[in-house]
Amino acid sequence: MKRNTLVLTAVLFILATFAWAGWANFEYRKQATERLLASAAQGELVPTAAGDAAQYLSPLQGKSAPAFTLEDLSGKKVSLADYKGKALLINFWATWCAPCKIETPWMVELRNQYSAQGFEILAVSMDDLDRGEPEKLSAEKKEIAAFVQKMKMPYPVLIGGDSISKPYGGLDDLPTSFFVDRNGTIVASQLGLTSKDEIEAKIKQSLAK
Amino acid sequence: MIARHPAIRIAIAALLALASASAQEPLFDKPSRSASKPPAVEYLYPEQLTLPAGKPTKVALHFRVAPGLHINSHSPSEEELIATTLSIPEDSGVRLESAVYPPGTDFALPLDPKTKLNVYTGEFAIQARIVATAGNHLVEAHLRYQACDQNTCMPPKTITAAIDVVGN
Numbered sequence: 001m002k003r004n005t006l007v008l009t010a011v012l013f014i015l016a017t018f019a020w021a022g023w024a025n026f027e028y029r030k031q032a033t034e035r036l037l038a039s040a041a042q043g044e045l046v047p048t049a050a051g052d053a054a055q056y057l058s059p060l061q062g063k064s065a066p067a068f069t070l071e072d073l074s075g076k077k078v079s080l081a082d083y084k085g086k087a088l089l090i091n092f093w094a095t096w097c098a099p100c101k102i103e104t105p106w107m108v109e110l111r112n113q114y115s116a117q118g119f120e121i122l123a124v125s126m127d128d129l130d131r132g133e134p135e136k137l138s139a140e141k142k143e144i145a146a147f148v149q150k151m152k153m154p155y156p157v158l159i160g161g162d163s164i165s166k167p168y169g170g171l172d173d174l175p176t177s178f179f180v181d182r183n184g185t186i187v188a189s190q191l192g193l194t195s196k197d198e199i200e201a202k203i204k205q206s207l208a209k
Numbered sequence: 210m211i212a213r214h215p216a217i218r219i220a221i222a223a224l225l226a227l228a229s230a231s232a233q234e235p236l237f238d239k240p241s242r243s244a245s246k247p248p249a250v251e252y253l254y255p256e257q258l259t260l261p262a263g264k265p266t267k268v269a270l271h272f273r274v275a276p277g278l279h280i281n282s283h284s285p286s287e288e289e290l291i292a293t294t295l296s297i298p299e300d301s302g303v304r305l306e307s308a309v310y311p312p313g314t315d316f317a318l319p320l321d322p323k324t325k326l327n328v329y330t331g332e333f334a335i336q337a338r339i340v341a342t343a344g345n346h347l348v349e350a351h352l353r354y355q356a357c358d359q360n361t362c363m364p365p366k367t368i369t370a371a372i373d374v375v376g377n
Contacts, residue, residue, distance in 0.1 A: 098357060173361035192360030
């Protein structure tokens with residue numbers, strides 16, 4: 001009887017230890033998963049109605065737009081927080097990206113059309129910058145500035161977008177855009193070139209709340 | 210003897226069940242998009258060359274662009290676009306004297322049929338004129354390019370074309 005009690009106590013202790021180890025392992029894996037998703041929150045293309053192009057669904061949708069502070073072409077620091085209360089389109093682009101060049105005139109028109117309603121575009125350049133080499137950096141900034149001037153972009157153009165690519169899902173492909181409502185929540189996203197109508201619909205979505 | 214005890218059996222079963230379920234990976238392991246993507250351009254051939262040392266020699270270097278993608282030609286239609294360019298590092302025992310690039314083909318994105326891009330798709334060859342010093346050289350030629358599909362573009366990239374060059 002006494003021996004049975006001892007064995008049973010030992011078994012219960014072992015089971016309790018295993019249960020704790022299992023729970024701790026589950027928590028560890030859960031946290032690792034969350035870290036993985038947060039560090040590489042990449043979207044996926046999901047099919048829509050038959051015949052339509054696949055829609056880009058970013059895991060950032062429904063979440064707060066990741067905060068950032070970047071420089072504009074004059075060296076002034078610009079933060080996402082500076083635009084609190086505005087509906088935003090954060091457009092990641094580059095001078096070497098042909099589809100970006102096609103959508104830019106649409107962006108300019110739409111920005112001018114909706115700015116009175118509290119809408120703004122932040123264009124984040126993903127062009128490489130050689131920060132360690134002042135001469136090269138100056139030439140690279142000039143190239144971006146020339147593009148901005150040529151395309152008559154009236155909205156803030158920020159440089160060094162690579163530094164914020166991770167929280168925005170890696171940004172392996174351009175153009176990529178995020179539509180942010182007045183509360184700072186990402187309400188829509190877009191990977192690649194789509195139509196002006198589709199961009200406008202998403203801008204209206206960002207202004208709706 | 211002890212293992213025959215029902216409580217011990219339960220404990221052993223629980224141990225085995227927990228051990229099998231306790232893999233140390235995250236619950237959801239998604240490969241990154243860049244890791245899962247095949248390279249946009251690959252070097253095909255030649256892998257080996259034997260040349261007369263010190264004498265400029267023409268060599269065709271063959272590359273292939275992945276299906277569904279295109280890269281800018283050496284003479285892109287717009288100045289901002291990144292031209293495909295071949296280079297050979299200095300001090301590699303082989304000097305790139307000149308390179309003749311193939312003409313690109315016109316390509317328009319479906320949403321902007323009026324704008325013509327000048328691109329390479331599929332296989333293409335660059336006619337390089339190189340000069341090798343005497344001896345064996347493992348040359349790592351570089352091809353810089355920028356690839357896109359019909360709606361998106363990937364950042365500029367440089368790949369290595371490894372060629373074993375023997376200068377006689």
